[in-house]
Amino acid sequence: MCGVLGILGKMPLSMARELLLLLAHRGQDAAGLLWISGNEYIEAKAMGSPAFIELPDESPKIILGSTRYPTIGKRVGTEKDLDIFVGPFQAEQIALTHNGNITNMAVYAEKDYFTDAQFITDKLAKYLSENNNILPDAIRKLSSELDGAFSIVGIHEGKLFAFRDSRGFKPLVFGRSKDLTVIASESTVHSMIGIDVERDVYPGELLIFSQDGKLESFSISQNALHSHCFFEYVYFAHPATTIENQLVYDVRFRLGRALASAFKKMNIETPDYVVPVPDTSRPAAQALAEALDVPMREIILKNRYLGRTFIVRTQEERNAMAKSKYIYLTDKIRNKTILVVDDSIVRGTTAKMIVKDLKGLGASKVYFAATCPPQDHPCYYGIDISTGKELIASNSRKEEIRKYIGADALIYQDINDLVNAIGLKDLCLACLDGDYPTEHARYIQEQLQDEEESDSRDYERVIG
Ligand code: SF4
Structure with missing residues (x-):
């Protein structure tokens, strides 16, 4: 997961940075802007936040932006590492950034790359040279080789382009006003500058926007089945974002209602409060509280100056961060039965800590509900749940997880209820059911089945 941004039309760089801040939740490793000045690409990047x-x-006429979230490859550890996620890299005729993960880099890479963006740029530059610098032909060749998720925004010959893989894993939308074209991972960017979203970039579609306002659309690679990442709705995207015509806030609200039905079937004591784990689960907690007719109370407050625990890389970092992440309204907890709602239980670190803290502060019972069903398979398409070993649900049954996190009851979302809440049939659910929608991801899965899984994620580099 990363955030990508493309702007065509004069805009102050400081305003582009403001827009990039709306994608900061998609990647906290590093952020960067790239623009053209004269005939040169100029870049400005920073570790952490935009x-x-x-x-x-x-105020350049064309700008690319990126917030980086590392899955495979290098993490931005020092200023020297900043040149890996948006740029022309070694190419001259093209610059780009992307969101997603190429699963079969090992099959086609002729050398080692730190990131998919560098690999894609090199390949595209080669295919442009072989195809008279015609972008649709070069992208067609590239797309026929790549397996995985890629939503790309780039610059070629002074034009802005956008391309989305034929499954449409990762979101990419665009909107235009008289003077501006803006492509972004999330529609909140358009809302901020008062531009209506025109539509999603269609899966398999290449769009080329010219300075004179012309838009060309090329159908590059069509797939009858699309595989929109369900986790965008559950966790990644901002609640005010609309993806594939579904407002993320509404999806999360419906997820809460479905959890309420699941809770009622358990025939356990009604809680005194429903309590969201901020911020992602708030709409679901509100819906759940309304359906159970109990108050929602924001007893768990976030330390705003910390990032998302999921995005930090090591378990040590996660543990340290989890400890200082929340502040509790201590006088609201004693002798209360509390139903905590979180978006998901990935490794169990946060859930365990919250239950322990609430009980330590005197809660009589703590129930824990997750808006996401158990994730028991790794994601090969661009999020850092890299190995099954790291996922608590892949190694433990529901009752074992309940005991591990110390909750008095554990309520998981049902997969069918999740799909209904999102309102789309063509979803990727691979990290829930192991049904990977692309061929090379299935091949990786097969290769890993007989092997002891490692803690690191380098299979895209070695399984070719
Ligand atoms: S495997 Fe899960 S997280 Fe990865 S793209 Fe599919 S739904 Fe999204």
Whole structure:
């Protein structure tokens, strides 16, 4: 998962940085902007938040932006590592950034790359050279080789382009006003500058936007089945974002209602409060509280100056972060039965800590509900649930997980209820059911089945 941004039309760089901040939740490793000045690509990048990017007082006519979230490859550990996620890299005729994960890099890479973006740029530059610099032909060749998820935004010959893989795993939308074209991972970017979203970039579609306002659309690779990542709705995307015409807030609200039905079937004591784990699960907690007719109370408050625990990389970092992540309204907890709602239980670190804290503060019972069904398979398409070993649900049954996190009851979302809540049939659910929609991901799954899984995720580099 990363955030990508493309802007065509004069915009102050400081405003582009503001827009990139709306994608900061999609990647906290590093952030960068790239623009053209004269005939040169200029880049400005920073570790962590886009807020740290230092910019000149300029208003270029074309800008790319990226917030980076590392899955495979190098993590931005020092300033020297910043040149890996948006750029022309070694290419001259093209610059790009992308969101997603190529699963079969090992099959086609002729050398080692730190990131998919570098690999894609190199390949595209080669295919442009072989195809008279015609972008649709080069992308067609590239797309016929790649397996995995890729939503790309780039610059070629002074034009802005967008391309989405034929399954449409990762979101990509665009909107236009008289003077501006904006492509972004999430529609909140358009809302902020008052531009209506025109539509999603269709899966398998290449769009090329020219400075004179012309838009060309090329159907590059069609797939009858699409595989939109369900986890965007559950966790990644901002609640105000609309993906494939579904408002994320509404989906999360419906997920809460479905959890209420599941809770009622358990015939356990009604809680005194429903309590969201901020911020993702708030709409679901609200719906759940309404359906159970009990109050929702924001007893768990977030330490705003910390990032998302899922995005930090090591278990040690996660544990340290989880400890300082929440502040509790301690006088609301004693002798209360509390139903905590979180978006998901990935490794169990956060759930265990919250239950322990609430009980330590005097809660009589703590129930734990997750808006996401158990994730028991790794994701090969761009999020850092890299190995089955790391996923608590892949190694433990529901009752074992309940005991591990210390809850008095555990309520998971049902897969069918999840699909109904999202309202789309063509979803990727692979991390829930192991049914990977692309060929090379299935091949990786087969290869890993007989092997002891490692803690690191480098299979895209070695399984070719
Ligand atoms: S495996 Fe899960 S997280 Fe990965 S793309 Fe599919 S639904 Fe999204």
